Amino acid sequence: MRRPPRPTAVWRPPLDADGLATVLARLQVWQPYDGEALLDDVGDALDDVVPADGAVADIVARLDAHLVQLVDIAVASEAVDKDATVRAQVDNARRLLVEPIPEDRQQxxxxxxxxxxxxxxxxxELAALRCLRGTV
Incomplete structure (x- = not known):
């Protein structure tokens, strides 16, 4: 004896065409986390030898990108909501990210x-909370 078919809901895609286009655009510019590059850039900035004039803006741009990525990871992992230290560091990072590079070399x-x-x-901090691997 066969069972009668059960009614099923009609499948609807979770995103419309505009939503899919947004996801695609974000995926195309996404860069994976690279802990080794992060540590290299931090080392370049904190080295005893001050970077050359032309290199400062380049290193700042790379550090800005690392900082944006770390803030995104802190928010996505909810570490920013659960840990006061991470929250304070994210607030500081956001302040630094909007500061322009001073024209004076020393500054x-x-x-x-x-x-x-x-x-x-x-x-x-994110590595200690197990939100990151391959760093520090």
Whole structure:
């Protein structure tokens, strides 16, 4: 004896065409986390030898990218909501990210080093909370 077919709900895709286009655009610019590159850039910024004039802006741009990625990881993993230290570091990172690079060389190097410390501290905290692997 055969059972009668059971009614099933009609499947509907979770996203419309615009939503899929947004996801595709984000995937195309996504960069995987690279702990080795992060540590190299932090090392370049905090080295005893001050980077050359032309290198400061380049290193700042790379550190900014690392910091944005770390903030995104802190938010996505909910570490920013669960850990006061991470929350404070994310707040500091967000302040640093909106600061322009000072024109004065000495101040620019100071900004570079503050960024590097922020990247290092946030990465270290996220690694301790097991939100990251391959760092520190």
């Amino acid at each position: 620019a190097v100071g900004h570079l080093r503050r960024l590097a410390w922020s990247v290092h501290e946030l990465a270290e």
